[in-house]
Amino acid sequence: MIEVKDVRFIYPTGVEALRGVSLTIRDGEFVAIMGSNGAGKTTLVKHFNGLLKPTKGDILVDGVNTRKESIAHLARRVGFVFQNPDHQLFCETAEEEIAFALKNFGFDEATVGTRANWALNLLDIEQYRQTSPFMLSGGERKRLALASVLAWDPKVVVLDEPTIGQDFEQKEKLRQFIVQLNAQGKTVVVVTHDVEFVADCAPRVVLMAEGKIVADGEAKEILTNKELAFKASIVPPQITQILLGLADFGLPTDIIDVHEAGKLLLSFLKEEVVL
Amino acid sequence: MSVFEGFRFRRVSSSIHRLDPRVKFLYVLVIFGIAIAFFEVLPLIFLFLIQIPFVLVASVQREWIRSLKGASFLASFIFIVNFALAYFGGTYPTSMSPWEYPLAMSLRFLVLVESFSVFFLTTSPDHLSLALEQSHVPYEFCFAFTTAVRFVPVLAEEAQTIMDAQKARGLELERGNFLKRVRNYIPVLIPLIVSAIRRSLELAETMESRAWGATKKRTNLYVLKMKSADYVMIAVSIGLLILGIYIRLSISIPSLTMLLT
Numbered sequence: 226m227i228e229v230k231d232v233r234f235i236y237p238t239g240v241e242a243l244r245g246v247s248l249t250i251r252d253g254e255f256v257a258i259m260g261s262n263g264a265g266k267t268t269l270v271k272h273f274n275g276l277l278k279p280t281k282g283d284i285l286v287d288g289v290n291t292r293k294e295s296i297a298h299l300a301r302r303v304g305f306v307f308q309n310p311d312h313q314l315f316c317e318t319a320e321e322e323i324a325f326a327l328k329n330f331g332f333d334e335a336t337v338g339t340r341a342n343w344a345l346n347l348l349d350i351e352q353y354r355q356t357s358p359f360m361l362s363g364g365e366r367k368r369l370a371l372a373s374v375l376a377w378d379p380k381v382v383v384l385d386e387p388t389i390g391q392d393f394e395q396k397e398k399l400r401q402f403i404v405q406l407n408a409q410g411k412t413v414v415v416v417t418h419d420v421e422f423v424a425d426c427a428p429r430v431v432l433m434a435e436g437k438i439v440a441d442g443e444a445k446e447i448l449t450n451k452e453l454a455f456k457a458s459i460v461p462p463q464i465t466q467i468l469l470g471l472a473d474f475g476l477p478t479d480i481i482d483v484h485e486a487g488k489l490l491l492s493f494l495k496e497e498v499v500l
Numbered sequence: 501m502s503v504f505e506g507f508r509f510r511r512v513s514s515s516i517h518r519l520d521p522r523v524k525f526l527y528v529l530v531i532f533g534i535a536i537a538f539f540e541v542l543p544l545i546f547l548f549l550i551q552i553p554f555v556l557v558a559s560v561q562r563e564w565i566r567s568l569k570g571a572s573f574l575a576s577f578i579f580i581v582n583f584a585l586a587y588f589g590g591t592y593p594t595s596m597s598p599w600e601y602p603l604a605m606s607l608r609f610l611v612l613v614e615s616f617s618v619f620f621l622t623t624s625p626d627h628l629s630l631a632l633e634q635s636h637v638p639y640e641f642c643f644a645f646t647t648a649v650r651f652v653p654v655l656a657e658e659a660q661t662i663m664d665a666q667k668a669r670g671l672e673l674e675r676g677n678f679l680k681r682v683r684n685y686i687p688v689l690i691p692l693i694v695s696a697i698r699r700s701l702e703l704a705e706t707m708e709s710r711a712w713g714a715t716k717k718r719t720n721l722y723v724l725k726m727k728s729a730d731y732v733m734i735a736v737s738i739g740l741l742i743l744g745i746y747i748r749l750s751i752s753i754p755s756l757t758m759l760l761t
Contacts, residue, residue: 276664296667305668311698312658313665315690325687329670359694373669 226252227273227303227381227412232282234268242268244436245282250414252380255407257415257423257444260433261458266416269433270383273414274303287380301330304379308386310370314358319350322358323373330377344376348402364395371402381412388419400425424448424462424481432457449479509624516558516622520730521631523737524619530737531615534744535608539593540753541600543744544607551614560621567617568610575606582606597757625650630724639718647703655696662691 227250234243242265250256258266271277272284275296284291286302307313316322323341332340345351348368353361358369367387374382384403388396404426407413417423423430423444430447432440434457440447447453449465461469464486468478476493480486516524535547555564582602586592592601625646632642663673666687673684747753 271664274668276667295672297670297672300668300670305665307661307665307668309661311695312662312691313669313687315687315694326669329672377670 226250226285226287228283228285229269229272230283230285232269232272232279232284234265234272234277235280236268242436243279246433246436246438248431248438248441250381250412253407253410253412255404255413255415255426255428256431257417257426257428258431258433259417259420259423259457259459260439264433264457265436266433267385270305270385270414270416273299273381273383274305275299276305297329300379301377302379303381303383304374304377306371306374306382306384306387308389310358310366313370313373314366317357318355319358319361319369320345320354322369323376326373326377332377340376340378344372347375348372364391367391367395367399375406381414382406383414383416385416386418387415388417388422396422418459420448420459420462424464427481432459434458445479445481448481509621510560510563511624512559514558514622515729516554516618517624518727518729519622519733520724520726521623521627522635522724523726523730523733524623525631527733527737528615528619530741530744532612533741535611535615537744537748538753539601539604539608541604541607541756542753543747544604544611547611548607548614551611551618554618558618558622560618563621564614564617567613567621571610571613575609578609579603579606593755595758596755600756620649626722627724630720630722633718633720634724640713651696651699655692658695659688659692662688665691 227248229246229248232243232246233241235241246265246269248269258270260266268277272279272291273286275291275294278292286294286299289299291299314322316325320341323344324337327337327340342351345354348371350361350365350368350372353365353369358366361369371384371387387399387403391399400422403413403415407428413428415423415426415428427444430440430442430444431438432447432453439456440450440453448459448461449469451461451469454461460466462481464483465478465481467490468476468480468486471493472478474493476489480489531547531551535544538544538547555561579602582605583599586598586601592598628649629642629646632645633639667673671684671687673688674681676684
């Protein structure tokens with residue numbers, strides 16, 4: 226469980242990135258943090274594993290104040306997958322890459338082996354066990370980065386912009402994987418701009434703008450709210466935009482699921498045609 | 501990374517920023533020369549102080565203090581090494597206490613950092629490139645130089661991100677003995693070097709796609725021209741140089757030790 230208590234954060238350059246953020250993320254929750262560039266999303270999640278310490282306020286991870294713990298200790302609980310996998314890959318083979326973090330956390334040799342195997346299989350990259358990470362494609366590198374974090378089985382997984390630069394197939398795979406991970410009881414925090422991706426996953430959405438949380442609730446109610454979306458410079462999912470445009474015909478506008486909207490539109494058209 | 505901050509140019513306008521970069525470079529060279537010529541504390545303190553008005557006029561004091569903070573570690577290292585040599589080896593001028601000469605050495609270092617910091621803080625990379633070009637340095641070299649200068653802060657930022665990424669995987673940079681600590685930086689250096697190479701290849705491609713080097717003789721949109729303030733600055737610099745040489749050759753400077761006793 227992560228508790229954020231009235232956190233302010235000012236970068237050494239003087240930029241105030243967080244202006245009083247309070248938030249509680251419970252065990253097993255799936256949270257998407259959304260908002261425009263520079264809203265403070267990444268700054269906020271970097272506090273969860275202690276990479277940044279609040280200028281004011283406190284962050285508690287499982288009841289432990291992040292000020293009093295080393296990053297390595299916190300990282301054991303909170304796994305962080307960075308936006309660009311090239312910022313972390315450096316080993317000669319994919320297997321060593323996964324083993325790196327495990328060795329840092331002091332797992333014994335046998336456990337490192339089994340866990341690395343498990344993670345390679347989990348992300349469907351076991352055929353690249355002996356391949357250099359630099360030879361892998363973008364999507365594979367991303368999955369390797371994810372595998373290297375999941376290998377140590379952190380309670381919370383934070384993903385920073387997981388869908389950027391991924392084709393549809395990779396994105397869909399990733400989505401299914403994340404949903405499955407959450408279903409197995411892991412707390413998942415995703416930082417993203419990708420409205421369609423969030424609409425498909427339907428998690429709890431925390432909307433940020435200018436270093437503050439402006440909304441917090443179900444994906445369905447937040448993504449369909451035009452004023453909120455404008456404030457945080459995101460656009461509602463395309464299917465919601467259609468329904469918002471058809472609002473005059475008495476159609477509901479609080480729908481983000483494509484299948485649900487499809488059925489609704491179909492029955493609406495049938496009625497219209499019959500009339 | 502605070503040292504890099506102290507050399508990063510910010511686009512502001514002040515009379516110092518508008519000076520001709522060649523003139524500013526002359527001034528830095530004069531300060532450099534005088535600082536090397538003196539090993540007494542008093543003139544070095546003087547050299548350190550006369551640059552503060554420049555910093556204030558250019559209103560870069562925050563960055564300037566940051567560069568000094570960054571340099572203070574190395575300055576104290578210089579002091580300790582020199583002090584150890586002076587104290588145990590007895591290699592210092594007889595008119596001074598063993599602490600005075602090491603103090604002068606670290607002051608000299610600070611003066612050099614200070615003057616270069618003022619130069620880089622108030623000179624845009626574009627101006628620097630123009631100055632080099634108009635001094636008839638081949639354009640390829642000018643371009644390579646300014647690109648290198650421009651990419652230092654970018655790389656510093658990237659190094660920070662990579663460090664964060666590896667710390668998030670349980671890497672503890674500060675742990676272990678000296679050798680272990682050096683080895684701890686391998687997971688940071690490899691991604692940094694790979695991405696720097698990748699970045700430079702991309703830069704080369706984007707430049708070639710914009711016809712870089714298509715014409716042999718380039719012309720510039722802006723041309724540097726000396727203004728009256730520049731001539732004043734040249735006079736000040738040369739005056740300082742003459743003064744420095746005169747004092748060095750004909751006046752014996754009292755050491756702090758002599759003044760204090």
